[in-house]
Amino acid sequence: MANTWWELQILCEPNLEDSIFWRLENFGCRGAASEKRGHYSLVRSYLPEFQAQLLDLAALSLWLRQDALCLGLSAPVVNWQLIDEQDWASSWKQHWQPQEIGDRFLINPAWLPIPENSQRLILRLDPGVAFGTGAHATTQLCLESLEMRLGKENTSFFDNKQEKKHTVIADIGCGSGILSIGALLLGADRVYAVDTDPLAVKSTLENCALNGISSESLVTAQGSIEVVTKLVEQVDGIVCNILADVIIELVPHMSAICKPSTWGIFSGILLEQSSSVADALEQSGWVVATLWKRKEWCCINVRRS
Numbered sequence: 001m002a003n004t005w006w007e008l009q010i011l012c013e014p015n016l017e018d019s020i021f022w023r024l025e026n027f028g029c030r031g032a033a034s035e036k037r038g039h040y041s042l043v044r045s046y047l048p049e050f051q052a053q054l055l056d057l058a059a060l061s062l063w064l065r066q067d068a069l070c071l072g073l074s075a076p077v078v079n080w081q082l083i084d085e086q087d088w089a090s091s092w093k094q095h096w097q098p099q100e101i102g103d104r105f106l107i108n109p110a111w112l113p114i115p116e117n118s119q120r121l122i123l124r125l126d127p128g129v130a131f132g133t134g135a136h137a138t139t140q141l142c143l144e145s146l147e148m149r150l151g152k153e154n155t156s157f158f159d160n161k162q163e164k165k166h167t168v169i170a171d172i173g174c175g176s177g178i179l180s181i182g183a184l185l186l187g188a189d190r191v192y193a194v195d196t197d198p199l200a201v202k203s204t205l206e207n208c209a210l211n212g213i214s215s216e217s218l219v220t221a222q223g224s225i226e227v228v229t230k231l232v233e234q235v236d237g238i239v240c241n242i243l244a245d246v247i248i249e250l251v252p253h254m255s256a257i258c259k260p261s262t263w264g265i266f267s268g269i270l271l272e273q274s275s276s277v278a279d280a281l282e283q284s285g286w287v288v289a290t291l292w293k294r295k296e297w298c299c300i301n302v303r304r305s
């Protein structure tokens with residue numbers, strides 16, 4: 001019998017999109033995409049049928065309404081229906097389009113042709129069931145921070161000659177692998193990518209191959225910071241786009257892989273959580289350098305000294 005999926009359709013004000021994406025991710029949805037509908041956005045997302053009962057969907061709908069009220073926006077219109085696996089794959093692909101991020105990246109869905117004349121770094125992606133299509137503000141802030149960090153740091157002047165540094169990065173909570181691949185496209189030499197979700201590890205491996213990246217350049221494993229500490233002694237940079245509470249828990253364990261010059265990019269933080277994350281980072285020896293905001297999210301860039 002064919003597997004069935006819930007297709008959720010949420011018509012909302014564009015400003016509500018980000019918090020909807022986040023709710024859907026936490027609810028266990030596999031993939032979300034949005035399209036413009038006049039002045040509104042239509043978000044579609046998918047979830048295996050066995051993961052949610054009608055009552056769960058009703059609760060999700062209520063949370064989405066409450067989020068809208070808290071933000072002073074009109075309540076979204078939420079609908080759901082069951083579709084089979086084949087329809088799920090094609091619906092998802094139909095609604096996800098190439099997207100430019102920052103000054104350098106173009107995220108190109110794996111099933112679309114690669115644009116011929118683009119000057120951008122093409123990041124090919126099939127996120128499958130993992131988080132990380134580039135549609136979410138927290139991912140965009142990380143990619144833009146990587147652009148700034150690696151563009152600036154990957155070359156140094158020595159005896160008037162430009163010399164490339166050997167840069168090693170840890171990506172904690174890699175999802176689809178979007179940030180790891182982005183870092184490698186920007187010139188990083190090796191990334192250690194970990195995620196507690198085995199499906200994310202699978203997706204990272206698939207996207208790694210899709211972009212012609214070797215398994216020596218992108219080393220991926222299931223787990224979290226404790227796995228990275230076993231794989232590598234020290235890294236030049238850490239990128240971590242998870243929820244604030246998880247970041248606060250993980251930060252003290254990151255010191256084990258830091259050099260005096262290590263930098264960090266921490267995202268997935270709601271604006272009102274920024275000071276508690278910044279406090280946790282400072283207590284673990286980081287200096288907060290910049291805080292980038294997009295909608296209700298922020299991304300904290302830090303360095304060791």
Ligand SMILES: C[S@@+](CC[C@H](N)C(=O)[O-])C[C@H]1O[C@@H](n2cnc3c(N)ncnc32)[C@H](O)[C@@H]1O
Nearest residue numbers: 131132139173174175195196197200224241242
């Ligand atoms: C918001 S997604 C980020 C995905 C991708 N890095 C991006 O920026 O789009 C967060 C990911 O962190 C993973 N995760 C959650 N808790 C974690 C933990 N304690 N250690 C490692 N990964 C974790 C989740 O499974 C999820 O794939």
